[in-house]
Amino acid sequence: MSAITKYWEDLSVLQVNREPARAHYVPYADKSSAAAGKRGNSPFYGTLNGSWKFRYYDSVQDVPEGFYEEGADRSEWDELLVPSCWQVNGYDQLQYTNINYPIPCDPPYVPDRNPAGLYAREFEVPEQWADKDKYIVFEGVNSCFYVWVNGSFVGYSQGSRVPAEFRLTGLRSGINRIAVMVLKWCDGTYLEDQDAWRYSGIFRDVILLARDREHVRDVFLKQEFADNFSSANLAIEVEAVGDVRLSAVLTDADGVQVASGEALVSGEGTIKLAVDRPVLWNAEQPYLYRLYLQAGEETLYFPVGFRKVDVADGVFRINGQAVKLKGVNRHDSHPSLGQTIPINHMIRDLKLMKRHNVNTIRTSHYPNDPRFLDLCDEFGFYVIDEADLECHGIGSGDNAIDNEIHRLTNDPTWHDAFLDRAVRMVERDKNHASVIIWSMGNESGYGDNHIAMQEWTRTRDTSRLVHNEGGAPHNKGSANTESLDMLSRMYASPADLEAYAQDPANVEPFFLCEYSHAMGNGPGDLHDYWEIIYRYPKLMGGCVWEWTDHGIAVESPKGERYFAYGGDFGDKPNDGNFCIDGLVTPDRRPHTGLLELKQVVAPVKIVRSASAEGAYEVQNLYDFTDLSRIYIQWKLEEGGKIVRQGTIWQLKAGPHQAQLIKLELEDAAASTARLLTFSVRTKEESSWAEAGYELTFAQFELGASQPKPAASAVVAASPLRARVSGSELLLQGGHFRYSFDLAGGTFNSLKKHGVEMLAAPARFAIWRAPIDNDMHVKRLWIEEGYDRTQMKVYACEWRQRDEGTVEIDVRFSLGSHTQRPVLNGEVTWTIDGSGQIKLAVQARVREGLPYLPRFGLQLTMPRGNEEVEYAGYGPHESYIDKRRSVKKGHYLLTVDEMFESYIYPQENGSRYDTEWAIVSNEQGMGLRFDSNLPFSFGASHYSVEELTRATHAHLLQKSAETIVHLDYRMSGVGSNSCGPELAEQYRFNEREFAFEMKIKPVFKEDE
Secondary structure (H helix, E strand, O other), X not given: OOOOOOOOOOOOOOEEOEOOXXXXXXXXXXXXXHHHOOHHHOOOEEEOOEEEEEEEEOOXXXXXXXXXXXXXXXXXXXXXXXXXXXXXXXXOOOOEEOOOOXXXXXXXXXXXXXXXXXXXXXXXXXXXHOOOXXXXXXXXXXXXXXXXXXXXXXXXXXXXXXXXXXXXXXXXXXXXXXXXXXXXXXXXXXXXXXXXXXXXXXXXXXXXXXXXXXXXXXXXXXXXXXXXXXXEEXXXXXXXXXXXXXXXXXXXXXXXXXXXXXXXXXXXEEEEEEEEOOOEOOOOOOOOEEEEEEEOOEEEEEEEOEOOEEEEOXXXXXXXXXXXXXXXXXXXXXXXXXXXOOHHHHHXXXXXXXXXXXXXXXXXXXXXXXXXXXXXXXXXXXXXXXXOOEOOHHHHHOOOOOOHHHOOOOOHHHHHHHHHHHHHHHHHHOOOOOEEEEEOOOOOOOOHHHXXXXXXXXXXXXXXXXEOHHXXXXXXXXXXXXXXXXXXXXXXXXXXXXXXXXXXXXXXXXXXXXXXXXXXXXXXXXXXXXXXXXXXXXXXXXXXXXXXXXXXXXXXXXXXXXXXXXXOOOOOOOOHHHHOOOOEOOOOOEOHHXXXXXXXXXXXXXXXXXXOOOEEEEEEOOOOOOHHHEEEEEEEEEOOEEEEEEEEOOOOOOOOOEEEEEOOOHHHOOOOOEEEEEEEEEOOOOOOOOOOOEEEEEEEEEOOOOXXXXXXXXXXXXXXXXXXXXXXXXXXXXXXXXXXXXXXXXXXXXXXXXXXXXXXXXXEEXXXXXXXXXXXXXHHHHHOOHHHOEEEEEEEXXXXXXXXXXXXXXXXXXXXXXXXXXXXXXXXXXXXXXXXXXXXXXXXXXXXXXXXXXXXXEEEEOOOOOEEEEEEEEOOOOXXXXXXXXXXXXXXXXXXXXXOXXXXXXXXXXXXXXXXXXXXOOOOEEXXXXXXXXXXXXXXXXXXXXXXXXXXXXXXXXXXXXXXXXXXXXXXXXXXXXXXXXXXXXXXXXXXXXXXXXXXXXXXXXX
């Protein structure tokens, strides 16, 4: 390898022979082919995607000299599809790490044994390209690469996720040969320390372009507006190679010409087009004009969205309207292809986001595939476009040094490397309407090099805001934030957010670039954030971390398909399942957290009117759209039955306005409780949803809470006989036989008509299988023994009050070895002649303990109890702080349907605020549960212990029995895997509490 210059550790060399960055486009032969958007239709385009010869080496030191020469022997090489990531094709080490570098932290140096991938293929140049200039464009190569064509060196580039373009000379008609050497690491690796799988290779498209000898090299579309947006000027700034006669035609979306112009451009020039009454682009109505630039034999096509981004009095605006950014952070991530993302996969993401009321995407933490921004323009999304820059590991590489995270940004030898990443992002994406904010990277400290990026960006493009989370004061970087347009924070609590908004000294708009960490069963704080964001104009909104779980699709030796995470491939260092932190699964199935986000940020809200009795206010939270495109279905239920329903079609409230609706419900009046449900739906089919798609809903209880269904028909209670046998108290009625363990203080058998309802003794439980957001408090829980408590019975006494009632008093504690008991309590079990069991618990939690995960009764029911019927919220799981997306109603599910599978098993499937529940076999034989207050309820085939033990969903051992949890209270889920601690109001922090529950064996057909 001595013949190859070692650029990969030389900060003074970021590229050799690479063309200056430019806007992303492909030249076409005419307007019709350009408008079709299929680059394969262009005679000036060729693809080098496909099968390449490939050879992997563990070290660049082992790469043979002359491998790039035309006559090199490649007969033993493998075949590899380009684009792809070589790790998902069986080469090298799959590795996930969040903060820590996978190499020694010794910038700019990387290990001498630096893995290398060699690529080679043949390609043919069309004869009609003979008089053209030829270029090759690599859309994305990780981390650096060298290129040779026909044995001659073409160039070098680094910076993984932005294009590298080279002019090709010395090509010949017929067959040409290209060779590429890609290195896994270079000095740029220190700037690409994103929280993600560490992939390598040519992972985005490779294309060939033929250009006129004199051609348009770059285009920058700039816009100016009249104060009232009655007119706009489009300035088409052009950089040309040679002298170019340029004509420009702007049409509307239907192809009708609205403006045109011509110019002779020598080097640089501008054509200005005037547009009267422009239709403005926004994420709700993404209207795109079409701009065609004709020069020589080439036609360039650019969709144009007229829109203005600014800040007025601390309020973020688009087109003069205050806008809330309801966003997610999105990585390029595919469960089997890694960071190579097919176009249909991108479309699927965007459709899912639209269907769940997301309007903003932060491209965390690098520019996404350029086609993704084309789709964002078309579908309508606001994009925070982020530079490929994160050096988080610098802070952990030498954490003895205070503020080490700022080391590289304050080092002048890294100035060009930082700036290069801003320049190449901005130049590539500057013509996209969807891009509203430039972001200077992520978790890289804040200092002189960032400021240089920001100042260059603001000089180059005055039409967008500049963002850098590192510039927030708490990060303790440079105090110079003049080149930033907004304040940004990660994981600020709702209280922090409100404190900022209430302080008149804070004049900048505030953006949560990351919040509400969506790892596992979560997030549980979305509603709290958005109550505050809507309340204060200077709060811009935020982006949930993050869109998708980054699991890798693999197969176990038994043929079980599952998603792997850090450490599953023997990778060190790794951050385990911290990459499983999204709103959707790797194959894009929504988690319940995404359903929660959909409801919380919904564009329509319905509330009771404060001014008109019996009326409801429909609030339009759209920023640009009136309500004429939606309709509302409503229904009124009594006792679970619909008594009235209707549809409201005539809605017209403008953006940020409201209108009253009044329903005539008097003739449906009843003394029983009623439930009114509104469903807000789309009138028309769209690119992302069918007509009638539900955007959101609202429910209102009219009168008292819903009644419980009538209990069993009145039957004379049988005499209740009680006798002691050994340590058991045997209770017998006309149709039931119970056994109570006097030594254990609990029931161990419940039979009705000879059918056993318990497969194990009932017990009290405080432990839940830790959710990912419990990861910090879990240590405290385990230290106190919450995961291993046992019941100590101090006293157990029973008495028969009369012929029909038996009472059993138990004084008990729950505790574990080493520690004092977690709680002490008294429980009274009351059994009557009908077979009903009433549980009444008084409990006291030891002072000084962390809050409890839960408290309740756990029952194990025998095989066959698969049917779950309940009144409460559903159909999916809900918790005290994660319940906005569920509807109150009457549900009939299976035990399997109650289960919510997470890649890393954890507490799931609980139903908050349940009024009553029945778990039974299909014939209706089972147990019914009622309480004087709503309770949390769950039924599962997986015990708490099994969910705690298993590390992957496919490793769970499913029980034939059904485990039922009847919880007085369950702590919330929050977002503390990365976000703030669980809010006080959602913690089970009571030191004393009382709980009552009624349990009764039933045959449902007799109820």
